[in-house]
Amino acid sequence: MSMSAALRREVRGRANDCCEYCQLPQSRFRLVAFHVEHVIARQHGGSDDALNLCLACHWCNLFKGPNLSSLHDGQLVRLFSPREDEWKDHFQLIDGAIIGLTPIGIATVNLLNMNDPDRVELRS
Ligand SMILES: [Zn+2]
Structure with missing residues (x-):
């Protein structure tokens, strides 16, 4: 990994230490550090620039993969895209569940498995 510690800190701070897809806070997980993730994966030509990076919990990182x-x-x-879109334009949080408000929101909720019961409970 060529990403510097300073760049990782920048991404973490910008995200307020919350997953930028499902909004889980890092503070709920003491033992697992959230991932600095490429919005556009390297294999699609995505860069290591902060404009192409976001903070993602291990679930969102795993299910999104390079998609x-x-x-x-x-x-x-x-x-x-956490870098191009406003979260509230595409999602709504209701009793721990994330509701997609747009086709982009719905597709992302489904692919990233955001409403897995364990994850809903953590957000409730
Ligand atoms: Zn997440």
Whole structure:
């Protein structure tokens, strides 16, 4: 990894130590550090620039992988981008569950498995 400690700190601070996809706070996990994740994966040409990085919990990081898009109602839609999109434009938090408000939000909730019961409980 070529990413510097300073760059990781910058990404963490910008995210207020919360997952930028599902908003879980790092403070709920003492033993597992959240990932500094590429919004556009390296294999698609994404850079190590802060503008292409976000903080992601281990679940969001795992399920997103290198994906950039998913299907919603048979249509290919891009995933939510923490760098280009406003979270509140695409998601709503209700009793710990994350509701997608747009095709982008719905596709991202589904692909990243955001409403796994364990994760809903952690957010409740
Ligand atoms: Zn997450």
